[in-house]
Amino acid sequence: MNTIVQIAFRNLLQHRRRSLLLGGAVAMVTLLLVMLSALLNGMQATMLRNGTTLSTGHVNVAGFYKITAGTAAPLVTKYEALLQAVKKQTPGLDYVVTRGRGFGKIVSEESSLNSVLTGLDIVHEAGFKEVVQLAHGNLDELARPRTALIFEKQAERLHVKVGDNVTVSSQTFRGVNNTVDVRIVAIGRDLGMLSSFNCFVHHDAIRDLYELDSSTTGAIQVYLKDAEKAAEVAAKLRTDIEKTGLRVMEPQPQPFWRKFDTVKREDWTGQKIDVTTWIDEMAFMRYTLNTLSALIFVLVTVLLVIIVIGVMNTLWMAIRERTREIGALRAIGMQRGRVLWMFVTEVALLALAATATGSLLATGLCLGLNAAKIVVPKAFQMFLMSETLWLVADVPTVARSLAIIAVVTTLGSLLPAWRASRLQPVKAMQTAS
Numbered sequence: 001m002n003t004i005v006q007i008a009f010r011n012l013l014q015h016r017r018r019s020l021l022l023g024g025a026v027a028m029v030t031l032l033l034v035m036l037s038a039l040l041n042g043m044q045a046t047m048l049r050n051g052t053t054l055s056t057g058h059v060n061v062a063g064f065y066k067i068t069a070g071t072a073a074p075l076v077t078k079y080e081a082l083l084q085a086v087k088k089q090t091p092g093l094d095y096v097v098t099r100g101r102g103f104g105k106i107v108s109e110e111s112s113l114n115s116v117l118t119g120l121d122i123v124h125e126a127g128f129k130e131v132v133q134l135a136h137g138n139l140d141e142l143a144r145p146r147t148a149l150i151f152e153k154q155a156e157r158l159h160v161k162v163g164d165n166v167t168v169s170s171q172t173f174r175g176v177n178n179t180v181d182v183r184i185v186a187i188g189r190d191l192g193m194l195s196s197f198n199c200f201v202h203h204d205a206i207r208d209l210y211e212l213d214s215s216t217t218g219a220i221q222v223y224l225k226d227a228e229k230a231a232e233v234a235a236k237l238r239t240d241i242e243k244t245g246l247r248v249m250e251p252q253p254q255p256f257w258r259k260f261d262t263v264k265r266e267d268w269t270g271q272k273i274d275v276t277t278w279i280d281e282m283a284f285m286r287y288t289l290n291t292l293s294a295l296i297f298v299l300v301t302v303l304l305v306i307i308v309i310g311v312m313n314t315l316w317m318a319i320r321e322r323t324r325e326i327g328a329l330r331a332i333g334m335q336r337g338r339v340l341w342m343f344v345t346e347v348a349l350l351a352l353a354a355t356a357t358g359s360l361l362a363t364g365l366c367l368g369l370n371a372a373k374i375v376v377p378k379a380f381q382m383f384l385m386s387e388t389l390w391l392v393a394d395v396p397t398v399a400r401s402l403a404i405i406a407v408v409t410t411l412g413s414l415l416p417a418w419r420a421s422r423l424q425p426v427k428a429m430q431t432a433s
Contacts, residue, residue: 041393047282077215135189
């Protein structure tokens, strides 16, 4: 085997120009694959961090309260006991917050807009301050009653600034129109899709708007140390909550707002708890990621096909040029299998060197782009949920990309190498001469 490796290595050095051209092409495909994978990883990481912080926890313990069979409100009544049970029964817990839920119209002196209303207690929001970057104002001011945080585009549309008052109007869950006045204390930088339709207010403002008492909230959002265990934790919490005597809804992988019609048609009243995961609640983000993954898969597949064709054509030329050499090796006793492995090893060495080079370049480029904090166009911010480009080229991503390119490139050499091994020594030497 050492002899085959030595011969393959010398052949690569002897044909430097061809080796550099093919190796460069393989390195560029590897670089592109790592960059695309890093982009997808970055989007997923950003969506997970921003999406779960702004709109949903890793696990949501929420539900619906029905005064009559034909109505439904996204409420959890007497939530304190449930909150303590969740804290006690959740494995791998990081922290827990409670959020109010609503939908209404925000009205300023010059304009208005419809928005999802989220009530929060900023004092207990461990991750909120890390995700929301302010353009103006102070997040700590949200601890005061009747205060609100909006985002830059919303502020532009409403023609308001920090310190201005706006009116929030909505219909209570009993069908009565109601309003509350809130003061803008902070304007956050846009975070794409989520910030375009979200407004955050002090939790008591939601209660005042919907005429709720202090024992009622919209959702208990659970944040885990490992988000990948969300489904496992959600299943456990459903069982544990049922043991407390509360009714629990059957799991449905949908965001809560898509369940209203189904819940209204069901013949029950009172409280039912709904336990969902961040994957269920952020279905639209999952669709975006799946679409991007499909596009990347198609692009990478096309590139891999081009590389395989390039490898095969290069080897066909190499075999024609080295027919005499192959004949001489066969004449002195080299078996067909060793000839085949000689060409495969040659391509494998080239592929490993090229993919390693491409991976290193891609990793360095990702680190450089992250350090530069490149601001992406507004249209892309809608999907990236961030103002800046963020790429995640971690070890598994780089190793997976390297392995895919190296294996596919090597497999592309099998047919030409097999044809080379089938050459008859005498004919090969005669053809070459």
